[in-house]
Amino acid sequence: MKFQENQHFSHKHILNALKLDIGEEIDCNACEKPITDPLHGCNSCHYYLHDECLNTPRSLQHICHPSHPLTLLPNPTYSSRSFSCNACGSEGNAFSFSCAHCEFDLHIYCAKLPVKIFIDKHPHELKLLFNSPCKDENVVFVCDVCHGTVNRDNWVYYCSHCDFGTHSNCTTGYVTRKEEGNSSQSGNEYLMESTARKVEQIEAYNKAQEKLMAATLKAQIQAEGSRAVLDLVDSGSHRKYYYY
Known part of the structure; x- marks a missing residue:
């Protein structure tokens, strides 16, 4: 059943909004994970995308790689036609966020990992680290x-209080808690919201300063006006005597 059409940069044909038949199983051509409704696809090419993958931004400034923006690629550009994800260390053959300058690549789902999570195997919050917590x-x-074992350069969810940690992709079924603050946000979303909050704080401070300056100026004007009136009153209340 079709609902709407979408021209996506990753495919030459129009992708239509589709619904899966009961029992039908297909994988997303972007993240390589099983698809559940809703989805967009091209039936003639057997090309299908999660709606979330369809709407993934074309570029991303991620806090794990601040030197360059990451570009969304529909296929790996390496001669092997695959890439090794710098987050989880596993191979990918589909979409990636990539930095050509540094040969840095992320699965699109790894790029969206939240910075804080809870899992059922540990009572405390786990924080996302972009390399091994072992200093030695x-x-x-x-x-x-x-x-x-965890590769030193791969991402880890870690509780420093208990020295408990996991691979970033060993947290299937994790939960995020919005009431804990930014636990449900990806690293990039957290950075953007944090920056937005700082901007709001600066703007609020500037407005407060402007109000204070305006109030001070008003008080000065009123004071000067009061003094001027008093000067006029004083000059009119004193009788001048002329002596001959």
């Missing part, structure tokens, strides 16, 4: 969920 290069960090 000779120490290998072991995931407390799968018990596999």
Whole structure:
């Protein structure tokens, strides 16, 4: 069943809004994960995208890679036709956020990982780190969920209080808690909101300063006006005597 059409940069044909048939299973050509409704696709090419993947921005300034913006690519540009994700370390063959200058690549879902999460295997909040928490290069960090080793350059969810950590992709079924602040936000969203809050604070401070300056100026004008009136009264109330 079709609802609307969309021309996406990743595909030469129009992508139509579709609904899956009961029991139908297909994978997204962007994130390579199973699709549930809603979705857009081209049936003639068997090309399908989650609506969320369809609307992924074409570029991203991520806090893990501040030197350059990351560009959304529909296919890896390496000769191997695949990329190794700098977040989770696993291979990808579809969409990626990529920096050509640094050969830095992220799965699109890794780029959207929240900066803080809770999982059922640990009572405390886990924070996203962009490299191993082990300062000693000779120490290998072991995931407390799968018990596999973690590459020093890959992302980790970590509780420093308990020295508990996991691979970024070992947190399936994690929950985020909006009441904890920014727990449900990705790193980039958190940075943008934090910046927005700072801008709002600066604007509020400037407005307060302007009001204070206006009130001070008004008081000065009123004071000067009062003194002028008193001078006029004083000059009119004193009788002048002329002596001959």
